[in-house]
Structures are given as C-alpha cells and as structure tokens.
Amino acid sequence: xxxxxxxxxxxxxxxxxxxxxxxxxxxxxxxxxxxxxxxxxxxxxxxxxxxxxxxxxxxxxxxxxxxxxxxxxxxxxxxxxxxxxxxxxxxxxxxxxxxxxxxxxxxxxxxxxxxxxxxxxxxxxxxxxxxxxxxxxxxxxxxxxxxxxxxxxxxxxxxxxxxxxxxxxxxxxxxxxxxxxxxxxxxxxxxxxxxxxxxxxxxxxxxxxxxxxxxxxxxxxxxxxxxxxxxxxxxxxxxxxxxxxxxxxxxxxxxxxxxxxxxxxxxxxxxxxxxxxxxxxxxxxxxxxxxxxxxxxxxxxxxxxxxxxxxxxxxxxxxxxxxxxxxxxxxxxxxxxxxxxxxxxxxxxxxxxxxxxxxxxxxxxxxxxxxxxxxxxxxxxxxxxxxxxxxxxxxxxxxxxxxxxxxxxxxxxxxxxxxxxxxxxxxxxxxxxxxxxxxxxxxxxxxxxxxxxxxxxxxxxxxxxxxxxxxxxxxxxxxxxxxxxxxxxxxxxxxxxxxxxxxxxxxxxxxxxxxxxxxxxxxxxxxxxxxxxxxxxxxxxxxxxxxxxxxxxxxxxxxx
Numbered sequence: 001x002x003x004x005x006x007x008x009x010x011x012x013x014x015x016x017x018x019x020x021x022x023x024x025x026x027x028x029x030x031x032x033x034x035x036x037x038x039x040x041x042x043x044x045x046x047x048x049x050x051x052x053x054x055x056x057x058x059x060x061x062x063x064x065x066x067x068x069x070x071x072x073x074x075x076x077x078x079x080x081x082x083x084x085x086x087x088x089x090x091x092x093x094x095x096x097x098x099x100x101x102x103x104x105x106x107x108x109x110x111x112x113x114x115x116x117x118x119x120x121x122x123x124x125x126x127x128x129x130x131x132x133x134x135x136x137x138x139x140x141x142x143x144x145x146x147x148x149x150x151x152x153x154x155x156x157x158x159x160x161x162x163x164x165x166x167x168x169x170x171x172x173x174x175x176x177x178x179x180x181x182x183x184x185x186x187x188x189x190x191x192x193x194x195x196x197x198x199x200x201x202x203x204x205x206x207x208x209x210x211x212x213x214x215x216x217x218x219x220x221x222x223x224x225x226x227x228x229x230x231x232x233x234x235x236x237x238x239x240x241x242x243x244x245x246x247x248x249x250x251x252x253x254x255x256x257x258x259x260x261x262x263x264x265x266x267x268x269x270x271x272x273x274x275x276x277x278x279x280x281x282x283x284x285x286x287x288x289x290x291x292x293x294x295x296x297x298x299x300x301x302x303x304x305x306x307x308x309x310x311x312x313x314x315x316x317x318x319x320x321x322x323x324x325x326x327x328x329x330x331x332x333x334x335x336x337x338x339x340x341x342x343x344x345x346x347x348x349x350x351x352x353x354x355x356x357x358x359x360x361x362x363x364x365x366x367x368x369x370x371x372x373x374x375x376x377x378x379x380x381x382x383x384x385x386x387x388x389x390x391x392x393x394x395x396x397x398x399x400x401x402x403x404x405x406x407x408x409x410x411x412x413x414x415x416x417x418x419x420x421x422x423x424x425x426x427x428x429x430x431x432x433x434x435x436x437x438x439x440x441x442x443x444x445x446x447x448x449x450x451x452x453x454x455x456x457x458x459x460x461x462x463x464x465x466x467x468x469x470x471x472x473x474x475x476x477x478x479x480x481x482x483x484x485x486x487x488x489x490x491x492x493x494x495x496x497x498x499x500x501x502x503x504x505x506x507x508x509x510x511x512x513x514x515x516x517x518x519x520x521x522x523x524x525x526x527x528x529x530x531x532x533x534x535x536x537x538x539x540x541x542x543x544x545x546x547x548x549x550x551x552x553x554x555x556x557x558x559x560x
Contacts, residue, residue, distance in 0.1 A: 037236075044237030051258045053545055056094050057181060060541070061349040063275045064548045065092035070270055070369065070378070072521035073291050083521045086369055089376045090274045092547045095267060096538035098340035098351040099161035099359065100173065102152055105132070108173055111180070115208050116418075122400050123205065129414040130172065132164035136533040147336070147533075159339045161357045161536040167266075167504040167528035168414060170360050170537040174264040177539060181261045183209040191253060193230050201228060206399050206419035211260065213422055216387070216395050218252045221420070233257065258544075266362040267540035268379040269505050269523065276354065276508065276520035281347035294518050295346040295353040301515050314343060314355025315511050316518055323511065336533075337511050354518040357536035358510040365503045365525035366448050382443040385424040386431065396423040408529040409476040409502075411488050444501045445470075473500035502528050510534035 027049035028037045037047040056062055068090065072083035112130055116123035137147035151157050152164070165173075186192035186209075195203050207222050214221060222228050232250030253259050267275070276295045282288050293299045296313055303311040312332040317323050325331030332355075333342065341351045364381040388396040398417045405413045417423060426441030440461070447453050449470045451461055474491035503525045509517035512534040516522070526532070 040236055040238065044235070046236055046256070048256065048258055054258070054261075057261055057264075057541060059096055059098075060094040060539075061097055062543065062548070063090075063093050063095050063271070063348050063350075064280070065090045066274075066280075066547075068274050068277060068279055068288075070273055070521075072519065074293055074519065074521075077516070080367075082367055083523060084368060084370060086371065086373060087375060088270050088274070088378055090270055091377050092543040093267070093271055093540055094543055095271070095275050095348075095350060095540045097345070097349060099357055099536040099538045100170075101159050101340055102162050103158040105162040105165070105173065106153060106158075108176055111176070115203055116205065123419075125405060125413050126403075126415050126418065129412065130169060132162060132169070133166075133531045134164055136164040136531055160337045161340060161352075163337065163357060163533050163536050164531045165360075165535075165537065166531045167360045167526075168408075169531075170266060171362075172414075173537075174266060174539050178261065178263045179209055179211050181264070182211045182214075185259060185261060186214075186253065189233070189253070189259065190230050191232060193228055195228060198228065201225070206397070208420050210418075210420045210422070211263070213397055213420060214252075215255060215260070216422060220395070220397050233259075262542045262544065264539045264541050266360055266537060268377070269361045269363040269507065270378045271540060272359065272361045272507050273520050275348055275350055276346070278347035278350070278353075295350070295520055296344070297347075301518065314352070314509070314518060316355045316509050317512055317514050319514075334511060353508060353520065355509055356511060357534055358506050358508045358513070358517070358524070360535060360537040361505050361507055363505045364444050364501055365499060365505045365523075367499070372447060380444065380446075380448075382438075382446075384427045384432075384438060384441045384443070386427050388423040388425045397421070398423050407486060409527065410529055411486050412529065449501070471499045471501075472496045473498055473503070499525065500527070504528045506535050 028039075028047070029035070030037065035045070036042045037045055037049065066089070068088060069085045070088040071085040073085055076083070109127070109130060112127045116126040118124045118127040132152055134148045134152055137144040137151065151160070152162070183192065183195075187194055192209070195201060195209065201207070201222065209221065218229070219226075226248055229248045229252075232248060232252055235249075235251040237251075277292055278295060279288050279292060281297055282290050282292060291299075294301065294313070298304065301313055301316070303309055303313055312318075315332045315334045315338050318325060318331055322331075324333070324335045332338075334356075337356055340356070343352065343355070345351045346353055362381055363379060366380060369378070390396050398419055398421050400419050402423075403419055404416045406416055407413055429440065432439050432441075445453075451457060451459060454470055472495050474493075474495050476489070476491060504527070505523055505525055507523060508520065509515070509522075517524075526535070
C-alpha cells in the first residue's frame with residue numbers, strides 16, 4: 001500500500017484542524033451578515049451556539065409524536081359512537097411516568113401552607129382551595145371512614161395516586177410545579193439564592209418565585225429586592241469588570257437561553273390517548289399491525305408469560321363484589337388504589353395508563369370528535385389571553401389586594417390568580433382583527449355550541465345571551481345573602497343535557513371500573529369542580545425542537 005509522506009500527513013492534520021475550527025466558529029458568526037455573535041466589539045448580540053437539548057424533566061419520559069387513530073377501533077358495545085375513530089397527528093411531548101402521588105401533592109400543600117398561611121385571613125382561602133376532598137371515600141352504605149382520615153397523609157399511602165382532586169385543582173398543581181422546577185434550575189445555575197434560607201427575606205404571599213413574572217421582568221419579584229439574586233449568566237453586551245463579592249453580575253436568564261423549563265400542564269385528550277395506546281410496539285416500518293385494546297399488547301387483561309401466566313396486568317374491578325380476588329391469591333394485588341409503578345410500563349415507559357385511577361385531561365367534553373375537528377394537536381378548550389398592561393405601560397402583577405375569587409357551582413371559592421403572578425385578560429376583537437386563524441378569545445364551544453353552530457348563526461355574538469344554548473346544562477343560581485354568605489340552590493328548570501363548557505374529559509379505567517373502561521379510547525366526563533375517589537392526574541409538558549433524540553431506525557422491522 002502506498003504510504004503518505006511526513007509532509008502530507010502534517011498538511012492533512014492541519015486541514016482537519018482548520019475545518020473543525022471553521023465549523024466551530026461558524027456558529028458564532030451570522031451566515032447572512034458576517035457579524036459575530038457574543039462579541040462585545042460587535043455590540044454583544046447574543047445567540048446560544050452551544051445549546052444542547054435538555055433531558056426529560058424530573059419524573060417524565062419522552063413521548064415521540066406521530067400519527068394514530070384516535071377513538072375506539074373495537075366494537076362499540078355502548079352504541080353511542082362517542083369514540084368515533086379519527087386520524088390525528090400528535091407532536092412530541094413529555095409525560096409523567098406515573099400519576100401524581102399523595103407524597104407529591106402533600107408537598108404542594110405544605111408549600112402553600114408556608115407561603116400562604118391559612119391562619120392569615122388574607123390567604124386562608126388559597127390554601128383551602130387546594131385541599132383534596134377526602135370525603136370522596138364515604139358511601140352511605142359503606143364503611144370507609146378510615147380512608148377519609150388517612151389516605152391523603154398517612155405514609156402507608158404516600159406513594160399511592162392522589163384522588164379527590166378536581167380538574168381545577170390539578171391544573172393549579174401543574175402551574176405550581178412549573179415555578180418550583182424553574183426556581184430549582186436558577187438556584188442550580190447560581191442565578192437565584194435559596195429563598196427559604198435567605199436571612200433578610202420572607203417568602204410569603206406575592207414574595208415568591210413565579211416563572212412568568214421573572215421572564216417578564218426579574219425586578220418585579222420581591223418588590224425589586226435584588227438581594228434574592230446571586231449572580232447572572234455571562235453578558236456579552238458589556239465589557240467584563242471587577243465586581244464586589246456577592247453582587248449580581250452578568251444578566252438574567254431569558255427564553256432565548258434555553259435554560260428554563262416549559263410550563264407543566266394536563267395532557268390533552270389526544271396526547272393522553274396516544275401515549276396510552278403506545279402503538280409504537282405494533283409498528284412495522286411505517287404501518288401498524290394489529291389492534292390494541294389496552295395500553296399493553298394483546299386483547300387480554302391477563303399476563304401471557306409462563307412465569308406469571310394468569311395474573312392481571314392492571315388494577316381494576318374484576319366483577320360485582322370482586323375488587324381483588326381471593327385471599328392468598330389476589331388477582332391484582334389491591335382492593336382500592338395501589339402503589340404507583342406496581343405493574344409493568346407500556347411501550348413508552350408509562351405506568352398505570354390502564355387501571356389504578358382514571359385521569360383528568362385538559363379538554364372540554366363534547367359527545368363526538370368528528371372529521372371537522374383539527375387533525376393536528378387536537379384540543380378543545382382554548383381561551384386566548386394576553387398580559388394585562390396598566391395605564392403606565394407596565395405588566396400587572398397580582399397582589400393580595402387584587403386577588404379575585406371565583407365561586408364554583410358547589411359553593412367553593414377558588415382564586416383566579418395567586419399573588420405574585422402576572423394578570424392575564426382575554427384578547428379583544430381588535431387583537432384578532434383580520435386574523436385568519438382565530439377571531440375571538442373564547443373558543444371552547446367553537447363549531448359545537450357557539451352561535452355559529454346554532455340556527456341563530458346570523459346573529460352577532462353580543463346577542464348570544466338572548467338565544468337558547470345548544471348544551472342546555474343546569475345552571476346553579478349564585479345569590480349572595482345580606483350576611484355575605486352564598487345561598488345555595490339547585491336549578492329547577494327543565495334541562496336536556498349535563499354537558500357544559502365546564503365539563504372536562506377524564507380517561508382510562510380505575511380500581512373501581514370494569515375492564516371495558518381500561519381501553520384508552522373510552523372517554524367520560526365530569527364537571528371541572530367535582531372530584532371522586534377514582535380520578536387522579538399526571539402532568540405533561542411540551543418538547544421543543546426535533547421530534548426525537550435520534551433519526552428513525554432503518555434496521556429491524558419493529559420498534560423496540
């Protein structure tokens with residue numbers, strides 16, 4: 001074989017180094033203008049040239065997006081066509097491996113109790129609004145007082161899924177989790193001090209970390225007290241100077257840095273069903289082979305492997321009066337809920353997507369999802385908002401004097417916004433003027449309940465109160481007595497449906513359901529302010545960037 005001379009080897013090495021350095025430096029140079037990023041001599045205009053995709057948030061796994069058939073592909077034994085099959089595209093997202101547990105929810109309650117002490121009348125209703133309804137375990141012909149007293153807080157049930165939580169409470173937990181995760185990120189980056197360990201600060205009321213408030217203006221936190229910050233990240237727009245020890249240097253974190261975690265939320269119905277079905281394990285190249293009735297492969301609820309053959313694959317009701325099987329040979333290992341991750345995960349790595357507890361999803365319920373529905377990231381429940389700006393052009397932050405409470409149909413009070421958070425208001429017609437993608441803020445009843453979908457379509461939206469509602473659900477009169485107490489009354493008018501714009505979807509079977517409801521395609525509904533002893537929840541969050549961490553596999557016929 002012909003050998004390279006020493007000079008040629010040297011030239012080859014130099015060329016390789018030069019090419020590598022050019023590729024590396026090209027990230028810091030505008031390819032369209034030639035200007036250098038991150039260079040104070042050129043104004044210090046910044047770009048994150050070293051961005052690496054963040055790993056999944058704590059407790060979550062990646063759900064790679066794709067197309068799937070949303071709805072039931074089995075025989076419709078109920079004959080209501082509530083789950084008519086519709087082809088949908090779902091974007092990649094992250095989802096909790098398991099349901100939120102009592103341990104995690106009690107941490108949330110402890111935080112609220114510390115920051116919004118219920119002993120203070122100013123904050124008392126905030127803490128009370130987050131408390132789960134432990135009385136959901138009661139039954140007029142059952143003896144379950146032990147569970148009402150112990151299920152939420154006793155360590156024996158610490159790793160069991162939290163129940164008695166309404167849709168509204170689950171949504172508020174997701175918002176709180178966003179702030180705590182981002183607060184921890186900034187602490188780890190050295191930008192923010194550990195607030196509870198700060199000598200001169202008191203974390204209470206509006207004085208707490210809020211992600212959106214920080215991103216809008218870091219000086220809005222703690223009334224502009226800069227001592228909460230430790231140090232900033234490197235600021236290329238300024239020349240480096242010496243600074244006093246302990247003083248804030250650099251700049252604050254921005255969205256463009258890619259450091260902050262996206263907001264947590266409840267998964268949409270299409271996301272939840274897609275993740276539960278996990279049809280990726282039935283994939284053969286770009287096709288799905290066979291049908292999945294549950295979140296695991298096959299049409300049986302029992303284990304097929306030789307070692308555990310016959311064991312149930314989920315926690316559900318076996319039959320009337322049979323929640324667990326015989327003593328000494330339990331079918332599913334539980335009579336009520338059970339510890340999370342007690343069964344094998346599905347192909348996406350998610351636990352208990354069939355059984356244990358049903359779960360809230362974000363969508364407002366409508367009886368049918370038909371071909372008129374959006375086929376890309378379908379979701380019903382949008383109310384488009386914007387930050388409220390005061391007369392001086394400043395973003396409005398809620399304080400304890402401006403906290404607004406909403407009275408639910410069951411008489412409970414919940415805060416619309418917590419102190420320290422940014423105030424949002426619906427977008428106006430002027431904001432949506434001449435737009436093609438939306439015309440108004442309130443889109444919950446779009447194409448199914450709004451004025452345009454009724455026989456009064458020719459009227460203006462402002463006249464809607466005078467027209468009959470398509471979903472004529474009960475309305476609870478809210479009357480305030482002379483003492484300020486709410487007079488609770490039932491709706492006495494004749495109604496035609498229980499569905500309203502406050503009715504939310506919950507998915508999956510539970511410990512209290514028969515095997516029929518374990519099918520991820522099945523869907524049920526409940527008013528968003530109600531809670532039960534068989535509905536829990538898990539959080540989701542968006543994935544930014546490419547769909548997956550790696551390109552598709554060309555080898556092999558099926559996904560692993």
